Amino acid sequence: MKITREKAAENRQVLVETAARLFREKGIDGVGVAEISKAAGLTHGALYAHFPSKDALAAEAMQFSTRSAYGKVTEHPVTLAQLVDYYLAPEQRDNLAQGCPLAAAASEVARQDASVGAGYTSGFRQMVEYISQQLPAGEGQRQQALAVMAALVGGISVSRNVYKTDPELADEVLESMRSMLLKLS
Amino acid sequence: MKITREKAAENRQVLVETAARLFREKGIDGVGVAEISKAAGLTHGALYAHFPSKDALAAEAMQFSTRSAYGKVTEHPVTLAQLVDYYLAPEQRDNLAQGCPLAAAASEVARQDASVGAGYTSGFRQMVEYISQQLPAGEGQRQQALAVMAALVGGISVSRNVYKTDPELADEVLESMRSMLLKLS
Numbered sequence: 001m002k003i004t005r006e007k008a009a010e011n012r013q014v015l016v017e018t019a020a021r022l023f024r025e026k027g028i029d030g031v032g033v034a035e036i037s038k039a040a041g042l043t044h045g046a047l048y049a050h051f052p053s054k055d056a057l058a059a060e061a062m063q064f065s066t067r068s069a070y071g072k073v074t075e076h077p078v079t080l081a082q083l084v085d086y087y088l089a090p091e092q093r094d095n096l097a098q099g100c101p102l103a104a105a106a107s108e109v110a111r112q113d114a115s116v117g118a119g120y121t122s123g124f125r126q127m128v129e130y131i132s133q134q135l136p137a138g139e140g141q142r143q144q145a146l147a148v149m150a151a152l153v154g155g156i157s158v159s160r161n162v163y164k165t166d167p168e169l170a171d172e173v174l175e176s177m178r179s180m181l182l183k184l185s
Numbered sequence: 186m187k188i189t190r191e192k193a194a195e196n197r198q199v200l201v202e203t204a205a206r207l208f209r210e211k212g213i214d215g216v217g218v219a220e221i222s223k224a225a226g227l228t229h230g231a232l233y234a235h236f237p238s239k240d241a242l243a244a245e246a247m248q249f250s251t252r253s254a255y256g257k258v259t260e261h262p263v264t265l266a267q268l269v270d271y272y273l274a275p276e277q278r279d280n281l282a283q284g285c286p287l288a289a290a291a292s293e294v295a296r297q298d299a300s301v302g303a304g305y306t307s308g309f310r311q312m313v314e315y316i317s318q319q320l321p322a323g324e325g326q327r328q329q330a331l332a333v334m335a336a337l338v339g340g341i342s343v344s345r346n347v348y349k350t351d352p353e354l355a356d357e358v359l360e361s362m363r364s365m366l367l368k369l370s
Contacts, residue, residue: 154339
């Protein structure tokens, strides 16, 4: 079936958005291209017409999700305290599919193709740059921002992992990380 | 083939240790029971004689790896600074298969069976207790230990994820996290 250029572009975008959501929800190794095409309402063949491999789709999904997460965070100007509160909210922890891609793939990207890591790295750099601007000016500002962003990823990840066993501990992790990071600002 | 009770116990242990290594190296969803049995030098059937499901094996592997990582860390008494240096060393980052299980599965445990999360949670609690003892006594000591352990997980995870794209940035993440955490001790 011949489709228009517009329809093809639209299909491509639906595939990327669906993949970005499912990779976060189920893990990059936890979902295959068959499931992604189905969830996007397309065929396996349609997916391969746009992406030569799962790696290619994962790389583009990572770029898309880091860009859109950054857009959401920076939509309104925020202080570091507001950013930390937003990032470490229990609702973020409980919303894997729409949450921060840097945390959703925390232990997976190192095992994936370098192209997936490239999207992750550029998303991380962008967030570090943003956090750096919210920190008190001075030497070591960028270093502090690097540590803050990595600590946020750790806080939300660990909280997610202990949640099923001990929801109270999971909340304590978020709250403790919040306190530690707010002492910096 | 009938095997002795001793041999059966030995096979079980080899399966757990092999799974603990492969799950960290390849991810819990990145390796199947067929590959684990093969790497352990056993048959698929031998694995199922000991573990009714992959979840059961993953739960036991998580318990084993958190216990042995805890044993390694606490073998010799250390200060918080020494612990942080050890944990955030580039060699730890580059050794996924033998590294900290809390980091190796940072974004995976929340998606696994609750039994896997139980092992993770008890390993996390144990490390928090240990870190708490190294911190200056006072109110908020446990809270600080929670944040430190989660931040360590974030530091090593993010460093791993950006390493292929930007090894210099990966080192900077470790160094920045180290500086931030050492200010607490």
